[in-house]
Every structure is written in C-alpha cells, then in structure tokens.
Amino acid sequence: MLPILNVGPLAVPVPELLLLAGVWFGLSLAEKHAPRRAFHTETLYNLVSVILLSGVLAARAAYALRYSSAFAASPASLLSLNPGLLDSGGGLVGGLLAGWIYGQRKGLALWPTLDALAPLLGVMLVMIPLANLASGGAYGAETDLPWAITLWGAARHPAQLYEASAAGLILARLFPAPGMANRPAGQDFLLLATWSAAARLLLEAFRGDSLTIFGELRAAQLAAWLVLAAALVLLGKMRAPREQSA
Amino acid sequence: MTPFPKHWNLFSAAMLLVGAAWIAVSARLPGAGAARLPAPQVGFPAPDFELGTPGGEPIALSDLRGKAVLVNLWASWCGPCRAEMPAIQRVYEEYASRGFVVLAVNATNQDSVTAAVDFAQALGLTFPILLDLDGAVSRQYGLRALPTSFFIRPDGVIEEVVIGGPMAEALLRTRVERLLEGMP
Numbered sequence: 001m002l003p004i005l006n007v008g009p010l011a012v013p014v015p016e017l018l019l020l021a022g023v024w025f026g027l028s029l030a031e032k033h034a035p036r037r038a039f040h041t042e043t044l045y046n047l048v049s050v051i052l053l054s055g056v057l058a059a060r061a062a063y064a065l066r067y068s069s070a071f072a073a074s075p076a077s078l079l080s081l082n083p084g085l086l087d088s089g090g091g092l093v094g095g096l097l098a099g100w101i102y103g104q105r106k107g108l109a110l111w112p113t114l115d116a117l118a119p120l121l122g123v124m125l126v127m128i129p130l131a132n133l134a135s136g137g138a139y140g141a142e143t144d145l146p147w148a149i150t151l152w153g154a155a156r157h158p159a160q161l162y163e164a165s166a167a168g169l170i171l172a173r174l175f176p177a178p179g180m181a182n183r184p185a186g187q188d189f190l191l192l193a194t195w196s197a198a199a200r201l202l203l204e205a206f207r208g209d210s211l212t213i214f215g216e217l218r219a220a221q222l223a224a225w226l227v228l229a230a231a232l233v234l235l236g237k238m239r240a241p242r243e244q245s246a
Numbered sequence: 247m248t249p250f251p252k253h254w255n256l257f258s259a260a261m262l263l264v265g266a267a268w269i270a271v272s273a274r275l276p277g278a279g280a281a282r283l284p285a286p287q288v289g290f291p292a293p294d295f296e297l298g299t300p301g302g303e304p305i306a307l308s309d310l311r312g313k314a315v316l317v318n319l320w321a322s323w324c325g326p327c328r329a330e331m332p333a334i335q336r337v338y339e340e341y342a343s344r345g346f347v348v349l350a351v352n353a354t355n356q357d358s359v360t361a362a363v364d365f366a367q368a369l370g371l372t373f374p375i376l377l378d379l380d381g382a383v384s385r386q387y388g389l390r391a392l393p394t395s396f397f398i399r400p401d402g403v404i405e406e407v408v409i410g411g412p413m414a415e416a417l418l419r420t421r422v423e424r425l426l427e428g429m430p
Contacts, residue, residue, distance in 0.1 A: 070420050077415055141275065216273040228265060229262055235254075
C-alpha cells in the first residue's frame with residue numbers, strides 16, 4: 001500500500017498517478033490498434049478528450065445540483081480540485097452523451113468506435129485495481145492462504161492483484177499485437193466485456209468490502225452477470241449471419 | 247480465446263448457469279459481513295485515542311460515540327492545512343449544535359506547541375486542538391501526508407478519508423450532512 005509518494009516537498013497521490021498512467025498507456029495501445037478499425041488517431045484522441053472533459057464537468061455539475069445548498073453557501077467550491085465533489089453517475093452519463101454527440105457529428109459508427117476504445121478500457125481495467133492496491137481500497141476478504149497480504153489489521157486475499165492479473169491476461173490475449181487477425185466489428189469490445197464480466201463475477205467473491213443486496217448477494221456479481229449475459233447474446237447475434245451463410 | 251465455440255448457445259447457457267451458481271455459492275463465503283478490527287480505513291471502526299489539549303484537558307475519541315466526528319490531522323507549517331481551517335471552523339459553528347465535533351489533531355512531533363496554539367488563536371478556532379506530542383496517533387492513523395481528514399459516523403465507523411487538502415467548504419458541508427443523517 002502506497003497512497004502517497006513523498007518526493008521532496010511534494011506529496012504525490014499514487015492512485016491518481018496510476019490512473020493517469022493508465023489513460024496514457026491505454027491511448028498508446030488504442031492508437032496502435034486504431035488503423036485495424038480504419039479509425040483515425042486524431043479522431044480517437046479527440047473522442048477520448050471530449051468524453052473525459054465532458055465527464056468531469058458533468059460530474060461536478062451533477063454534484064453541485066444534488067447538493068445545491070452546500071454550493072450556495074460556498075460558490076467558490078465549484079472550482080475546487082477536490083475529487084470528492086464529483087458525482088460518478090452524472091459524469092458517466094455526461095461523458096457518454098458528449099461522446100455520442102461527437103460521434104454523430106463525425107459520422108462514427110458505433111461498433112468500430114467501441115472497438116477502437118476497447119484497448120484503452122482494457123488497460124484501465126488493469127490500472128484501476130492497481131490504484132486500489134496503492135490506496136488500500138477494494139481490499140480482499142480475510143484468509144489464511146500462504147499468499148495472503150496483511151492489510152487493515154488482517155491477512156487478506158490480494159484481491160486487487162487477482163483483478164489486475166485477470167485484466168492483464170485478458171488484455172494480452174485480446175490485443176496481442178496490432179497486426180493480429182481481424183475480428184468483425186464489435187467483437188473486440190464485446191469480447192473484452194464478456195471476459196471482464198466473467199472475471200469480475202469470479203473474483204468479486206474474494207473481496208472483503210462488497211456491497212450486498214437481497215441478503216448476502218454481492219451487487220457487483222449480479223451486475224457482472226447481466227453484462228455477461230448481454231455480451232454473450234450480442235456476440236451470438238453477430239455469429240448468426242456467418243452460420244447462415246456457411 | 248476463440249470468440250465462437252462450435253455450440254455457442256450451449257456455451258453461453260453453461261457460462262451463465264455456472265455464473266449464477268457461483269453467485270449463490272460465494273454469498274456464503276466470508277467477506278463483506280465479517281467483523282472488522284479498528285483501522286484507519288473506510289468501513290472500519292476508527293482506532294481509539296486519547297490526547298490532551300494545550301490546556302491539559304484529555305479528550306478520547308471513544309467518548310464521542312453518538313456524534314459525527316471529523317478528525318483532522320494538521321501542522322501549522324502546512325499550507326493546505328492552514329488554508330482549510332477557516333472552512334472547517336465555519337462548518338463547525340453551523341453544525342455543532344446538531345452533534346458535529348471536530349478534533350484537530352496537531353502533529354506536534356513535527357510542529358511545536360507554541361506554533362500550533364498561535365495559529366489556532368490567530369484564526370479563532372473554537373473546536374478542540376489536540377497535541378500528538380510523540381506522533382503516536384499519526385502512526386496509528388497511518389499518516390502519510392498533511393492534512394489528512396477522517397469523517398467518522400456516530401457509530402464510530404469511518405465514513406470517508408480525505409488525504410491532502412485544502413478541502414472545499416462544500417465538501418465539508420456535504421460530508422457532515424451525510425454523517426448527521428438519521429441522527430435525532
């Protein structure tokens with residue numbers, strides 16, 4: 001666990017640094033794979049910039065609307081750099097909406113666009129658990145297995161490492177090299193969704209901080225199961241025309 | 247990882263069935279509901295401590311059970327700590343009557359009592375300033391950067407940890423409102 005790296009007088013937040021590095025590595029990988037989808041690098045960077053910037057602005061606006069009385073008492077807080085003043089749901093909706101509008105204006109087709117973004121998403125799925133490992137968040141359940149790590153006063157599953165390793169394997173398998181065999185449009189994204197959802201479904205069981213609903217069921221597992229089902233159905237539909245023509 | 251096994255529908259159904267079974271099985275594994283020892287992390291009981299004010303009055307965190315507590319670790323030489331103190335004071339004044347308490351733990355082992363007291367007096371801080379003379383509480387709370395703030399629920403469980411600063415006033419207000427939700 002290393003939430004802060006002290007460099008001279010500077011206290012650098014390691015989790016945020018890892019996430020930024022993830023965006024950089026992810027964009028680099030996506031850039032290498034973009035030509036396979038006939039996707040211009042410049043369009044890719046513009047799209048990601050629009051999504052990120054709009055997402056942050058929408059997240060702050062949504063938070064300010066939700067807690068308007070707190071911001072009315074302190075309007076300067078609207079410009080604060082505190083990440084705690086962001087609404088993740090609002091940011092997600094705002095970022096996706098801005099990305100969709102940008103795509104419509106540029107005439108981008110949905111599946112090739114999602115495929116172009118898939119390497120970036122894949123890298124972030126590796127970096128997010130590593131950021132959690134640095135902050136001590138998303139920790140594992142207690143265990144006496146020999147590879148347990150000591151965290152928050154107990155020997156625990158290294159759940160963050162399980163997740164990062166699984167995401168790394170999926171990333172390496174799906175995007176081994178830019179010159180790999182072409183898959184039909186949409187399959188890069190849907191395969192990433194399928195295997196990432198399956199990994200989440202499996203590995204969430206080893207978390208010690210899962211949100212539970214309906215008694216003891218883990219909410220993240222249920223969400224992953226739904227994503228897995230949707231991805232499998234869509235992949236199956238993509239397969240059908242090939243079967244029919246065969 | 248061939249995208250399409252020969253019997254795709256069968257493969258999909260099997261994957262979803264196994265997934266559903268695993269959700270049911272893993273609900274019985276120890277994890278989210280397990281008892282937690284005190285630790286300076288969200289979702290864990292806040293480690294207890296007792297420190298003295300500059301006037302010598304001892305205050306224990308455990309005595310504040312039932313109240314919403316902000317433990318703020320700070321030092322007088324730390325710019326972000328100085329910057330966020332006026333906002334903490336304003337929010338404290340507004341919410342103290344509803345059961346909000348601030349414990350401003352000065353990391354005295356890397357500061358001085360005189361500097362801490364002078365700073366508190368200059369800003370007119372009315373919440374308790376506690377002196378962590380030997381750094382024991384800083385170590386207990388895993389202090390890595392100043393300021394660091396712990397928002398603690400009335401049941402003694404840590405709701406949020408904010409490393410670094412300055413915290414915006416709106417952040418303080420929303421967190422305190424959340425801590426006070428459900429309190430009589």
